[in-house]
Each structure stands twice: as C-alpha cells, then as structure tokens.
Amino acid sequence: MTQNSQRIHFIAIGGSIMHSLAMCLNKAGHKVSGSDDHFYEPSKSKLKELGLLPENEGWDASRIDSSLDLVILGMHAKANNPELLKAQELGIKVLSFPEYIYEASKNKQRIVIAGSHGKTSMTAIVMHVLKDIGRDFDYMVGAQIKGFDEQVKLSDAPIIIIEGDEYLTSALDPRPKFLHYDHHIASVSGIAWDHFNVFPTLDDYVNQFELLADSSSKASTLIYCEEDNLASMIIAEKERPDVTNIPYKAHEHVVRDGITYLRLPDGEIKVEIFGYHNMQNLSGAQAILKRIGVTDDQFYKAIVTFKGAGKRMEILGKNNNTTIYTDFAHAPSKLLATTSAIKNQFPNRYLVACLELHTFSSLNKDFIEQYQNTFNNSDEAIIYINPEAAKQKGLEALTEADLRTAFNRKDIILFNDTAELNDHLMQHSWANKNLILMSSGSFGGLNLEALKQHIL
Template sequence: MTQKSQRIHFIAIGGSIMHSLAICLAKAGHKVSGSDDHFYEPSKSKLKALGLLPESEGWDANRIDSSLDFVVLGMHAKANNPELLKAQELGLKVFSFPEYIYEAAKDKQRLVIAGSHGKTSMTAMVMHVLQDIGRDFDYMVGARINGFDEQVKLSDAPIIVIEGDEYLTSPLDSRPKFFHYKHDIVTVSGIAWDHYNVFPTLENYISQFELLADTSAKGSTLIYCEEDDLTAKIIGGKERDGVTSIPYKAHPHEVRDGVTFLKLPDGEIKIEVFGYHNMQNLSGAQAMLKRIGVSDEQFYNAIASFKGAGKRMEILGKSDTSTIYTDFAHAPSKLLATSTAVKNQFPDRYLVACLELHTFSSLNKDFISQYKDTFNSSDEAIIFINPDAVKQKGLETLTEADLRKAFNRKDIILFNESAKLKDHLLKHQWANKNLILMSSGNFGGLNLAALKQHIL
C-alpha cells in the first residue's frame, strides 16, 4: 500500500482474521497496537513474533489517545468496551473490520464470495487459480489456505477477493459484513438458515441475501447456484436493472476408486477435492474467474492442484485403508454436504462421523430440529457437546434423546467428555474405515495427533 504510515489500534486484535489484518498493516509500515481479553494460538505466537502482542490481557482505556489515526473494532469486543468508549470520546475514526477492508479496497475490483456454505472453499479456489496464473490480487479469507502466509493481503493490486460473511459487522453495527464490501462481482453459493442468535427466523436470514443482491450497483454481476432452491429463488428469481445474473451448477464429474475426475469436452482431469458441493463450488469459482478474463484452459490447469482450504475436508492422516478428515462443518447444510461427500467418495468403507455441537445455533433446543436427516450418510453417528460451551452460552443441556429425535436417527451416540470420546474411537478396528471430525471447536481439547497415530 502506498499510503503514509499511520498509527492504528486494534480492539480485539487476537481474533483469527483481526490478527491477520494487524500483521498485514504492520508489515506495510504502519504503527500497530492492540488489545484483547484472551489470546489463543496461533494468533498469540504470530503477534508476539512481530512485537504486536500486548504486555497484558484485558482492556485499558489508557491505550487510546489522540495520536491514533484510527481504531479497528473487532466483533469480539462489546459496545461498552472502555477502549472503544475512550476512542468515541476523543472523536477518533472507528472502523469495523469490513469497513476497513472496503476503505483499503474501494479503488479495486471487488470479488465477493457469499453464501451459508462453501464460501471459504470457493474463495480458496479463486485465490489458488489467480496465484497459479500469476495474476496480482489482494484477498481476505476466513481460513488458512495452502500457499498463502496470511488470511489478509492488501497492496496496490487491482483486484481483491473477499470471503463475504453474513455474520454481524461489529458491536456497533448489526448488519452482515458482506454489505460493506460493495461488490463488483458477487457469488452466492447457497442459503441455509444459520446464526440463530442473530437471525431468529428463516425469513429474516434469507432477507439478508436478498438485500445483498438488491444493493448490487449497475454494471455489477450476480453469480448464483441454480441447484440451491432458495438461492435460485432469491438471487435468480428477479431481474435487477443493469446487473448481470449468471447461474451455475455442479461441474460434470465422475468418481472412480476414491478419485474424482472432472469431465471436460475433450477428456477429463483428476482433481484433489471431492464431493458434490465442491463440484458446485468449483463451477462458481470458474464462473467468477471468467468475468475477469481467466480462460477455461487456465482454470483447469490450475484447479487440478488445488487441495482445499484449511479444515474443509482436510486430511489429518491416511493409510491404505483409512483416512481421517477434519472439517469445519457445524451447520445442518455443512454437516449434510461433508458427511455425504466422504461416504460417496468411499462407498465401500465404513464411515465413523463425529460432530461437535459448539455454536449457539447448534446447541439451541429451538434450532436443533433443523438438523433433521442431515446425519444419515455415516455408518456411525457421534455427537460431542462440551458442557462448558453450553454453560458459557447460557443454554439448556441437550440430551441423547433430544438429539436422536432432532436428527431423526435413533442410534446417535452422545459424549460430553473428550476422554470418553477418545476411548470409544480407540476401541474401533480401523481397517477399511474412515473417520471425519467435524467442528468449529476442538472437541474439548481432544489430542488429534495422538488419535491419528493410534488409528493409522
């Protein structure tokens, strides 16, 4: 970035995406400081390595003074945060994370990938192809991506690829983040109710995506998955003046002996990712890239080496007869897509699937019925619930009977202690079996490295 060095303070610098932006700006020559009430790895070590880790945890209004050019406010902070109140008292400019990304990217062509599921994988696909063909671009993505040091890059590149999250912008702004990016091209992968604590009804949730499409500027492009009923209806169901709409569906493909091949007009290519949802993501990425001049030949040459995004059907380990996957899946649509994909890829292998219910939505008795019939692809269905997570969110504990009824599966096994979950998994004979561990948490601190070593 060519702008002069500025003094910037991050409130809630320890977040997975906030710390990446802080590091990006520090490396660009800005004077960065920050605070948080708790730090987790890997952000703690990465901030420490660059001298950005504060000496102590917690909030301190004395960190804020009029010498700051602006403050970046993370979602983890509260509206009564003492540092935020001090910044407001001094009349300092306060950006939310997405507001700052737009500020840095307003002169670039902005490619935004949105949707209830698949957006991280699709964003990673677009980034992988652009890197492979040597295009200069910036990015913001919500997960670790192979081949990229950080989750945020801001430079003088002419385009930016942004994962467009529908979750709240900041404690001061209850709108979804994706509204702030003011897309030139936006892709919507699918719409399935999530974030029950923020969007209490399906209609309220759907309306956010409809408004995203309706706010498209003239000359912009809407790309949407026509195989997703809600997306086809909301995004593709009406014309918008001066906006180009492009539908896509799963790329033609074939699975042979646990390997997926893309079917092309003049042959086929072997690819590393699999699952019907990923064939949809791949087509969405291809459609977006075509809009900025990437040819089919360039796309196919590049996508063959794409191995996926971090914790999106990521291989933890494998042997000749077993594979262990980790996946971020937690919402109903993600659970269904991920478990079905693994079973369809290896239909002759017994599938043990373990889901941690960790989010407010997934642990809520009023939402849990949304999981009905989403856990039917696995041969063994295990659910883990950390009692501390339930207590922290102030929710009522779900019982095994509750889960069996909600998921419509009578053989679901529930664990509340990671040690007992580990013992159960270690009792399995793992020949010709796959394991998938799905969570946005950590299964109560389950040692995945030790589990992998035993199984494989």
C-alpha cells in the same frame, strides 16, 4: 501500500481476520497495537512473533489516547468495551474490519464470495487459480489457504477477492459484513439458515442475502448456484436493472476407486477435491474467474493442483485402509454435505462421523431440529458437547434423547467428556474405515496428533 504510516489500535485483535489484518498493516509500516480478552492459537503465536501480542489479556482504556489515528473494532468486542468508549470520547475514528477493507480497496475491482456454505472453498479456488496464472490480486479469506502465508493481503493490486460473511459487522453495526464491500461481482453459493442468535427466523436470515443482491450497483454481476432454491429465488426471480445474473451448477464429474475426475469435452482430469458440493464450488469459482478473463484452459490446468482450504475436508492423515479428515462443518447443510461427500467417495468404507456442537445455533433446542436427517450418511454418528459451552451461552444442556429426536437417528452416541470420546475412538478397529472430525471448536482439546498416530 501507498498510504502514509498510521497508529492503529485493534480492539479484539485475536480474531481470525483481525489478527491477519493487524499483521498485514504492521508489515506495511503502520504502528499497530491491540487487545483482546483471550487469545487462541495460531493467532497468539503469530502476534507474539511480530511483537503485537499485548502483555496482558483484557481491556484497558489507558491503551487509547489521542495519538491514535484509527481504531479497528472486531465483532467480538461489546458496545460497552472500555477501550471503545474511550476512543469515542476522544473522537478517534473507529472502523469495523469490513469498513477498513473497503476503504483500502476503493480503487480495486471488488469480488465478494458469499453463501451459507462453500464460500471459503470458492474463495480458495479463485485465489489458487489466480496465483497459478500469475495475476496480481489482494484478498481476505476466513481460513488458511495452502500457498498463502496469511489470510489478508492489501497492496496496490488492481483486484481484491473477499470472502463475504453474512454475520453482524460489530457491536455498533448490526448489518452483515458483506454489505460493506460495494461489490462489482458477488456470488451466492447457497442459503441455509444459520446464526440463530441474530437471525431468529429463516426469513430474517434469507433477507440478508436479498439485501446483498439488492445492493448491486449498475454494471455489476451476480453469480449464483441454480441448484439452490433460495439463491435462485433471490437472484434469478427478481429483476435488477443493468445487473448481470450468471447461474452455475455442479461440474460434470465421475468417481472411480475413491478418485474424482472432472468430465471435459475432450476427456477427464483428476482433481484432489471431491463431493457434490465441491463440484458446485468449483463451477462457481470458474464462473467468477471467467468474468475476470481467466480462460477454461488456464482454470483446468490450475485446478488439478488445488488441495482444498484449511479444515474443509482436510486430510489429517491416511494409510491404505483409513483416512482421517477434519472439517469446519457445524451447521446442518455443512454436516450433510461433508458426510455425503466422504461416503460417496468411499462407499465401501465404514464412516465414523464425529460432530462437535459448539455454536449458539447448534446448541439451541429451538434450532436443533434443523439437523433432521443430516447425519444419515455416516455409519456411526457421534456428537460431542462441552458442558461449559452451553453454560457460557446461557442455554439448557441438550440430552442424548434430544439429539436422537432432532437428528431423527436413534443410535447417536453423545459424549460430554473429551477423555471418554478419545478412549472410544482409540478402541475402534480402523481397518477399512474413515473418520471425519467436524467442529468450529476443538473437541475440548482433543489431541488430534496422538489420535492420528494411534489410528494409522
């Protein structure tokens, strides 16, 4: 990076993007410090390796003094955070991480990839192809991508690929993160109501994407999935002067013997990713790449080696009879897309699908009905809820009867104890069966490696 070295403190440094950005700036020569009230892996070990892990968890105003040039505020920190209050008292510049990313990329072409689902996979495809053809680029992505050491890169590259999140920016800024980037190209993969705690109605949620589209400056481009009704309504049905709209739909493909092939004008090519939603993601990424000069030949040469983003139908292990997947799926649209993809890829295999309800939305009785019929593609439907998760969020615990009504499925099995869930999965006979474990949490610390070894 070309800017002078600064002293930068991260409030809530343990977050996925926050710790990656901290490491990026540390490696660029800045003096970085940070704090958080709890640390999880892998960020804890990564920060410790670079000497960025604070000695103690928790907030301490004494960490903040006038020698700091900048404080970067994470979404996890509250408005009354003592370190934030001290920084404000001293007049130290405070930026959220989206604001910092924009400041660091003002002179770059900024590509923002948004949507309720698919944005991580689309971002990963774009990154994979650009790396394959040798293009220099920066990036910010919300998951670990194969072939990339970290989730954030900032350099002198002329272009940056940004996964655009619709969630709130920080305790000081209730706007969606993706509104900060002032995109040249933005994509919307699809819109399905999520984040019930901050967007209490569907209209509230959809409006965030309309704000993104409306923020498009002249000569910018909006790319959207024409198979998604809400994305089409927001982008295609509203005229924005001097903004180019580019629709896409699922790439033509065929599934044979558990393998997906893309249909091209001159034949077929085998790809590692599968599922209708991934065929949409693939086309969306291709549309973005075309807009920045990547040819179809370059795209198809690169896509055959793309294996997916971390925890997006990621293979934990497999043998000739069984494949175990992990997936970040927790919202209704993601659950439906993931289970549909695996069942369609392996129609003759019994599918055991295990979902952890972990987020505020998914644990809320007023939102849970949004999951109706989303679990229908699995042969066995299991739900795990950590009793502490609902309690910590101040929510009434969901019962098995609540879930069976909400999902419209009478045979749902509910577990509230990790050991009991583990025993249930261990007792299965796994011949000609697949298992998908879907969560943004950890199933209460379920030992996935031991489970994999037993099953396979």
